[in-house]
Amino acid sequence: MSIFVDHSTRLVVQGITGREGRFHNRQCRDYGTRIVAGVTPGKGGSEVDGIPVFNTVRSALARTEANTSLIFVPPAFAADAICEAADAGVPLIICITEGIPVHDMLRVKQYLRLTGARLIGPNSPGIISPGLCKAGIMPAAIHLAGGPIGVVSRSGTLTYEVVHQLTRQGIGQTTCIGIGGDPVTGTSFIDCLAAFAQDPATRGMVMVGEIGGKAEEEAALYVRQHVTKPVAGFIAGLTAPPGRRMGHAGAIVSGGSGTALGKIAAMREGGIQVCEDLGRLGEFCREIFSHVLA
Amino acid sequence: MKIHEYQAKELFRRYAIPVPEGGVAATIDEALAVADGLPGYPLVVKAQIHAGGRGRGGGVQLVARREELRQRAGAILGMTLITPQTGPEGRLVRRVLVEQAADSGRELYLSLLVDRDSASIVIMAGAAGGMDIEKTAAIAPEKISRVQVNPLQGLQPHHIRQALSGLGLTPDAMKQWPALLAALYRLFVENDCLLLEINPLVITGAGSPLAVDAKMELDDNALFRHADLLQYRDIHEDDPLEARAREDNLKYIRLSGNVGVMVNGAGLAMASMDIIKKAGAAPANFLDVGGGASAEMVEKGFAIISGDPHVKGIFINIFGGILRCDVLASGIVAAVKRCGVAVPLLIRMEGTNVEQGRQILADAGLQLITAADMADAAAKVAEMVA
Numbered sequence: 244m245s246i247f248v249d250h251s252t253r254l255v256v257q258g259i260t261g262r263e264g265r266f267h268n269r270q271c272r273d274y275g276t277r278i279v280a281g282v283t284p285g286k287g288g289s290e291v292d293g294i295p296v297f298n299t300v301r302s303a304l305a306r307t308e309a310n311t312s313l314i315f316v317p318p319a320f321a322a323d324a325i326c327e328a329a330d331a332g333v334p335l336i337i338c339i340t341e342g343i344p345v346h347d348m349l350r351v352k353q354y355l356r357l358t359g360a361r362l363i364g365p366n367s368p369g370i371i372s373p374g375l376c377k378a379g380i381m382p383a384a385i386h387l388a389g390g391p392i393g394v395v396s397r398s399g400t401l402t403y404e405v406v407h408q409l410t411r412q413g414i415g416q417t418t419c420i421g422i423g424g425d426p427v428t429g430t431s432f433i434d435c436l437a438a439f440a441q442d443p444a445t446r447g448m449v450m451v452g453e454i455g456g457k458a459e460e461e462a463a464l465y466v467r468q469h470v471t472k473p474v475a476g477f478i479a480g481l482t483a484p485p486g487r488r489m490g491h492a493g494a495i496v497s498g499g500s501g502t503a504l505g506k507i508a509a510m511r512e513g514g515i516q517v518c519e520d521l522g523r524l525g526e527f528c529r530e531i532f533s534h535v536l537a
Numbered sequence: 538m539k540i541h542e543y544q545a546k547e548l549f550r551r552y553a554i555p556v557p558e559g560g561v562a563a564t565i566d567e568a569l570a571v572a573d574g575l576p577g578y579p580l581v582v583k584a585q586i587h588a589g590g591r592g593r594g595g596g597v598q599l600v601a602r603r604e605e606l607r608q609r610a611g612a613i614l615g616m617t618l619i620t621p622q623t624g625p626e627g628r629l630v631r632r633v634l635v636e637q638a639a640d641s642g643r644e645l646y647l648s649l650l651v652d653r654d655s656a657s658i659v660i661m662a663g664a665a666g667g668m669d670i671e672k673t674a675a676i677a678p679e680k681i682s683r684v685q686v687n688p689l690q691g692l693q694p695h696h697i698r699q700a701l702s703g704l705g706l707t708p709d710a711m712k713q714w715p716a717l718l719a720a721l722y723r724l725f726v727e728n729d730c731l732l733l734e735i736n737p738l739v740i741t742g743a744g745s746p747l748a749v750d751a752k753m754e755l756d757d758n759a760l761f762r763h764a765d766l767l768q769y770r771d772i773h774e775d776d777p778l779e780a781r782a783r784e785d786n787l788k789y790i791r792l793s794g795n796v797g798v799m800v801n802g803a804g805l806a807m808a809s810m811d812i813i814k815k816a817g818a819a820p821a822n823f824l825d826v827g828g829g830a831s832a833e834m835v836e837k838g839f840a841i842i843s844g845d846p847h848v849k850g851i852f853i854n855i856f857g858g859i860l861r862c863d864v865l866a867s868g869i870v871a872a873v874k875r876c877g878v879a880v881p882l883l884i885r886m887e888g889t890n891v892e893q894g895r896q897i898l899a900d901a902g903l904q905l906i907t908a909a910d911m912a913d914a915a916a917k918v919a920e921m922v923a
Contacts, residue, residue, distance in 0.1 A: 266859075319761060344759035345651055346729050349688040352656040382858035382889050398804025400856040404911065407856070407887060424803060426653035453804050456653050479807035482792075482814045483823070490788040490803025490825035492758060493653065503811075520815070521808045522912030 244444030245372030245418040246393065246435070247335060247363070248311065252376045255280040255303045255333070257324050258315035259291050263339075267315065267380050268292065274377040279307040300331040313369065313378050314338040321365060322347035329360040336429070337378050338364035345492065348427035355429060362429025366491065368399040368421040379421065381406075387415040391535060392528070393439035394419040395432055396451035397458075397491070401479060405451055408525030414536065417445045424491030426455070432462035440470050446535035447473040449528060450515065452506055454480035455494045459506040463513030473535060475528050476515040478503045538755045539587045540769040543634045545751035548728065552720040556748045559636020561585065568610035569603065571635040578602060579638040582609050586628040587774040589752070590620035596630065599638055610635070631773060639749050644737035645704055646673075646681070649725045651732075657685040658725065660718070662700045666737030679703075692722040710744045717746055728766060729759030778822075778844055785837045787826060794819025796922060797842035797851040797880075801830050801860055809854045812911070816919035821848045830860050832868030839872035850881045850921045854914060855888075862886045862894030870901040881906060881921050885914040 254271070258264040259281025269292055272278050280303035281291050287298030297303040300312065312333045316324040321340040328336045343365050355362055363370055369379015374388030385403055387410040394409070394416055396402040402421055409416060420435050422428055432450060439445040448470075452459040459478065466474050481503040483489045485496040496502050507517050518527040529536070543561040550556060558575055562568035572580055584596030591597050596618045598609040610633055619627035644666030652659040663673060663681040674681055682703045684696050697718050701711060725733050734752040741747050760767060772780045782789030788803065796813045800806035803825045810820040822845065826838045842851055855865050865886065873882070885908040886894050898905060906921065908914035 318758060342758045344729055344762075345653075345731065345756050346688065346726060346759065349651065349656050349658065353687055353689045380859055385888065396804070398802060400800075400802030400858065401804030401808055403856045403858055403888065404805055404808075408911075426651070427656050451804070453807060458654075461654075477808075479804050479811060482810040482820055483807055484790070484792060487790050487823075489790065489807050489823055494803060494807070520912075520915070521812060522910070522915045524911075 244390070244442055245375055246438040246442050246445070247361070247418065247420065248370050248372050248376040248378050250375050252277065252311050252378065253307070253309050254278045254311050254313050254378055255282060255300060255307070255309035256294075256313050256315065257282045257300065257328065259283060259294065259296060260286050260289070261315055264315035265291060268294070270383070271313070271377050271379075274383050276376050276378060279309050300327050300333065304331050304333070309333065311335040311378060312337065314340060316340055318342035318344070322351045325351050325362060326354055329355055329358040334360055336360055336362045337367065337369050338362060339367060339369055339380055340364070341366040343425065345426055348425065352427055352429065363420060364423040364428060366425040366428070367423035368402060370418065370420045372418045373416050381419070381421075385410055386419065387413070389415040390417040390444045391415065391446035391537070392532065393417050393435070393442070393445040393448045394451070395435040395439070395448065396421055397424050397453050397493070398451060398479065399424070401451060404521065405449060405477065405524060409449070409528060412525040412529045414525075414528060414532065417442060424453070424493050426493040428493075432458050433465045436462060436465060436470055436474070440472055445472070447475070447532045449475045449477070452476065452478045453491070453494050454478075454483050454489065454496050454503050454506070455491075455501045457501065460509040463510045463515055466515055467513040473531055474515045475531055476510045476517040477521065477524055478506045478510070478517065538757050538760065538770060539774070540753050540755065541585045541587065541632070541771065542583065542751050543585055543632070544769045545753040546748070548724060548753070549748055549751060552724045554717060554720050554724070554748055555746060556751070557636040557639055559634055561632050561634050562610065563614070563632050565607055565611050565614065568633060568635050569607060572603065572606050575637055580606060581636055581638045582606065582613055583634040583636070584613050584616070584618050584630040585632040585634055586618055586623070586630060587771070588620050588622040588628060590622050591618065594618045594620040594623075596620070606635070628774070639739045639747055640742045642742060643740040645740065646736050647721075647738045648732065648734040648736070649721060649730065652685065655685055657687055658722070660684045660686065660696065660700045662704060664704050666739070686722070688726070692719060706740075707744070710740060713745055728763060729756040730754065731756050778841055782824070782841050785834075785841070787824060787834065787838050787841060789841055790823040791845065792820050792822055794821045795847050795849040796918065797821045797845060797848040798854070799824045799826060799835070799838045799842055799851070800854045801826050801856065805854065805856060809852060812915045813852065813918055816915060816922060818918065818922035821845055832864050832871065835865055835868030836872040836875070839869065840876050843876045843878065848880060851878070851883065852914070852918055853882070853884045855886050857886065857888030857891060857894070861890040862888055863890045863897060866894035866897035870897060870903065873903050878904070883908060883914065883917050883921055885911065
């Protein structure tokens, strides 16, 4: 079992003819993900690796049974691509693109609230349910199928590090989600933790946060009130100077809020077991999840 | 991207937002020329740097006569201004803004900002200008009205009423505010601002609002659609290595420690810096070469770190996904051969093609320390800095 993506996922890849889109389309397909369509305006009627390309998401949905979109569109056009997918009725939209203007994302986020579509990202590595579906750019080989742990993170390679350590401990994953490093993103930590809490195959969660905003603090409160499964946590950015954007557009301590220490304290208050040593996170998880690991 | 006060005021004028008359000057003669074109004294001379608290460092001076202006402008131009926001090293002042001193009047606070958590644009207005807004918000939040505007709907009359409710304005003075707030909102959205702050906004003797100060930050990710704003970038305000890194499309931030760091991915980069701190040292920088970096990016990144004379050791931490470890290793070997390396170099690699990568490093015959995993890397960082 898993959350958000599984064997029933049928992908439409927006931006499939670009360099990134082409490359990752192949990687996802080789993993066994069902990719039924691609979309690139002006390239309709062509094919990429045998996958039919359409001019619009709407026409792709008229001819195929796509139920999830994966977006590799350049930042200037990505907000429009997300809204196009939502308008066409795609219920799950995963946006990899980094560098979308924040004003664009303000409008997209408000618009998606009206349409009810779920957005993962942007500036996300995507989502993988090991053994079932990979819709993203993460290296497949580091994952271990079969669960029982769910991973949710704001980061890319830091997530890979965490997943790799879990796998080395023999701890499998149900689903690993990158919610994205931008200041305004679609799916939140809370959305993912709530879905993991409902998923019978997930018996514990790892939440990887970083400085900036208050998503971790809000998630900690949610965990305290609603989550009974064990949650492990890690926060990056203890050494980040205030007022600087640490690579991710959303990773910034401003006006004394969004600090790593503040987040760690809030998470502990919420009952999340926070590991402060990334080198030992795998072992840490083995200990705190010992009662839920078979 | 932060811009200078004089640049923000240029934009204000374009949107008919009232600002004091004045102009920017890089020399004493230019300052006098600006002053000679204004109706008269007193004038204010304001240092133009990307940091607040300029008044406290002596960077803002009131002058009553031409001779005094010559003297004060001369003192500020070329000074290294230290304010609570510049750090102890201060900033070199290259330009001053010379403008008409505002009538003393009530000082208000006004700002617009992007609120990430509510995905809205927030207007903050306070009756006490000139203050530290963060402090006021913390100790007396009732003194600041905070209005959320849904960007799909845009600024509405009730937003304006709500923003003005706590300012204690007379009905007459309020008449000019809808147009002012509408102009500020338009400026904010049309120029992809992250922050626009007027502190103080003065109510002049005539009852009109006047933007005496202006602070603006623009969204770097939106600059592609604002060719006109690119000219506002002042590379002198950036660390030279940071400016060079930006040219190379690298995300680099210089810090005060002495262990250089190069990582692919921002989250892992921050976590790697934290490991250095835990080992008892301090990171010399943040450097993210990107989750999908090429060998060339790795080489450029290495050159940037090596350009920092404070670096006494380097920690390279790469989790190869899309960036394969063999490609990375080739990049490192090329970089070390080109730049040379005078300090200990610790490399931790994991992920796709890691065996080939390790082989390439081993075959290169370089003086490297390698770490098997994160825990090992942490221990070796500690050894390196001991």
